[in-house]
Amino acid sequence: xxxxxxIVIIGGKRLEGSVRIGGSKNAVLPIMAATLLSEGKYAIxxxxxxxxxxxxxxxxxxxxxxxxxxxxxxxxxxxxxxxLEAPYDLVKTMRxxxxxLGPLVSRFGYAKxxxxxxxxxxxxxxxxxxxxxxxxxxxxxxxxxxIVARAKKLKGAYVSFDVPSVGATGxxxxxxxxxxxxxxIENAAKxxxxxxxxxxxxxMGAHISGIGTERLEIEGVETLVPxxxxxxxxxxxxxxxxxxxxxxxxxxKLEGSDPKHLTSVINKLRDSGALIEVGRNWVRIxxxxxxxxxxxxxxxxxxxxxxxxxxxxxxxxxxxxxxxITDTIFLDRFTHVAExxxxxxxxxxxxxxxxxxxxxxxxxxxVMSTDLRASACLILAGLVAKGRTDVSRIYHIDRxxxxxxxxxxxxxxxxxxxxxxxxx
Numbered sequence: 001x002x003x004x005x006x007i008v009i010i011g012g013k014r015l016e017g018s019v020r021i022g023g024s025k026n027a028v029l030p031i032m033a034a035t036l037l038s039e040g041k042y043a044i045x046x047x048x049x050x051x052x053x054x055x056x057x058x059x060x061x062x063x064x065x066x067x068x069x070x071x072x073x074x075x076x077x078x079x080x081x082x083x084l085e086a087p088y089d090l091v092k093t094m095r096x097x098x099x100x101l102g103p104l105v106s107r108f109g110y111a112k113x114x115x116x117x118x119x120x121x122x123x124x125x126x127x128x129x130x131x132x133x134x135x136x137x138x139x140x141x142x143x144x145x146x147i148v149a150r151a152k153k154l155k156g157a158y159v160s161f162d163v164p165s166v167g168a169t170g171x172x173x174x175x176x177x178x179x180x181x182x183x184x185i186e187n188a189a190k191x192x193x194x195x196x197x198x199x200x201x202x203x204m205g206a207h208i209s210g211i212g213t214e215r216l217e218i219e220g221v222e223t224l225v226p227x228x229x230x231x232x233x234x235x236x237x238x239x240x241x242x243x244x245x246x247x248x249x250x251x252x253k254l255e256g257s258d259p260k261h262l263t264s265v266i267n268k269l270r271d272s273g274a275l276i277e278v279g280r281n282w283v284r285i286x287x288x289x290x291x292x293x294x295x296x297x298x299x300x301x302x303x304x305x306x307x308x309x310x311x312x313x314x315x316x317x318x319x320x321x322x323x324x325i326t327d328t329i330f331l332d333r334f335t336h337v338a339e340x341x342x343x344x345x346x347x348x349x350x351x352x353x354x355x356x357x358x359x360x361x362x363x364x365x366x367v368m369s370t371d372l373r374a375s376a377c378l379i380l381a382g383l384v385a386k387g388r389t390d391v392s393r394i395y396h397i398d399r400x401x402x403x404x405x406x407x408x409x410x411x412x413x414x415x416x417x418x419x420x421x422x423x424x
Contacts, residue, residue, distance in 0.1 A: 003419050007393045009382035010066040011364055012272070021238045022048040022255040023072070023231030025400045026096075027193040028240040030170040031200050031229060032056050033099035035076045036063065036321060037107050037174060038204060040226035044074040046424040047231055051078065055094045059086055065101070078226075081108075088114040088145060094399070094420035096350035098126060098147075101176035105138050105149045113147045128168035132159045136172070136179055153355045156181030156220055160356045164189040164214065164300050170197055170256065177206040179220040188216045191259045196232045201226035234282075236307045237401055240376050242285050243311045244408070246274045247318070247384045249289025252411060258272050259283050264304045268294055269310070291320035293358055298329045310336045310377035317345040319358035326353045336374035343381050344388065364389040372400045379404065383413055392420060 014056040033056070035042045042340050047053060049072070051073070057074070058068055064081035068073065084104050089112035102113035115126065130147065135158070136152040156170035156179050159172055169189040174197070176183035190212060198211045204227045207219035245252035246269055259278035260267065266276050266283070272294045275286040293316060298306040306329035316323045317340055327333055331352040339383040341347060344367045346357040364387030369375035375397035382389030393395075394417070397404055405415045 001230070003278070003421060004392065005394055006390050006418055006420045007379060007394050007397070008416055008418050009364070009379065009385075009389045009391070011312070011382055011385040011387065011389060012360070012385070013249045014240065015244055015252055015408070015413060016382070017315040017413040018253040018255050019241055019407050019411060020255045021233045021400050022046070024193060024196070024234040025050055025052055026166070026191075027196040028053060028231045029056050029096040030088040030099045030174070030193070030197045030229070031149070032060060033103055034174055034197065034204070034227070035065070035078050036100060036103035038082070038083060038226055040077070042076045042078070042226045043228040044076070045072065046095060046311060047072050047074040047230070048234065048402045049282070050092050050402055052096065055332065056096065057091045057092060060166065061099065062090065083109050084110050084112060086111075086113040086124070091116050091322065095137070096167070097131060099171060099174070101129060101147060101149060102130065102133065102171040102173075104176045105133060105151055105179045106154055109151050109153070111137050111149045115145050115147060115377065116141070117347070122219055128161055128165045129171045132168055132172040135159050136175055136183065154179035154207045156183040156218070158184045158186070160186035161188070163187070163374060166191050166194060168197075169194050169216070170240040173198060173201070173208070173218065176218040177201055177208070177220060177224065180273075181220055183218040183220065183382050185216040186199060188214050189300065192232060192235065192258075195202070200227065200229045203229060217240070232303055233257045233261070238262055238283065239265040239308045241407070242269055242276075242283065243315050244383060245382055246272065246287040246291060247315055247380055249287050250411070251284075251286045253282060253284040255282055257283050264302060264347055265308055268304065272315070289318040291315060291358070292320040293323035295324045299328040300329070305331055306333065307373055309333065310373040311352060313340065313347070313356060314377045314380040316356040316358065317347070317381065318362060319356070322355065322357045324353060324355055328352070334372040336377045339369070339374070339378055342367055342383055343385050345381070361386055361388055366390045366392065369393045369396045372396050376401065376404070380401070381410075383408070383415075390420070
């Protein structure tokens, strides 16, 4: 018998009040990896307490870093890093572990990193990371499930991605800052998390131009120095709470968020009938609960995020009409469809296109989360469903949302964390 945690929701409560948005998971992970580029002490503020952050921390410690983490401040000392291997046991739980590949090769000339895992849906190949590093002069082979990279000294090169990959852009960016000469990354990812990484590298002494554009130019330097930074707000957490406000006919103000990072989501919500106000570092959503059906197609930033696709589907499940959701980023990221159907949603899936016919109401039921954003989707659906919804396998939600049930509870939701017994 195994005990696992679940989240229980009694739906139908209107959400009202303010909630503080935490630091961005997808921004802090590459910043943590970047501390490997130069030995010394770093301070990173506004760090969310998440499973993925703790996994990356364990990975850095396995390499030899020392760390202290309290009050959302992470202090890292990379002076004694000498074990240049990222083992399978850690990497398999989080794909972002591959971020250590570029910094290790750049600083030490060697890295051995397990091929990553981390999500139950869809293969996301690492070939863009590998080919980019090869262009910088690294010798790379795949050996028994590990990427083994060697380079006496990386050299600047022209790297053009067929598709703008956030992970590969971050890895090549970190690898190139200590390379000899100039590196150009064409068709680079423009996500705010990549810009945050680039600005952190600049604080360390890197020479980078074109931040926030699809063309990054890096002039390699001989050495970098440790730096401090504050993590940007998590735009996906913010988008999730905005959808919760619309779903429940609520009135929610997001504190500590950046509306500039949420333009596509805010526009969709306005189109679907929500009233949204924005300030420099806050967003407020007001809704009468009448949701208009609005199609969504995911795209690279600044388009509609694939990380919001599942949450948008929960919203459209109770819209007044039919809508279509197309995911052009990850074609099979739809494991949440079957679970939404258990709650009464009317969804037809054809490859990467979902047709949602809004229903009058959802009904609570036991459901199972299969990945991080699917977990958020099911919690959102439970907030509006009639009766009780039990969301199991919530270790997924803890990868990217810090105690999400506590934040929803403070907004008026009837929600709590409980334990369930699994028969083995």
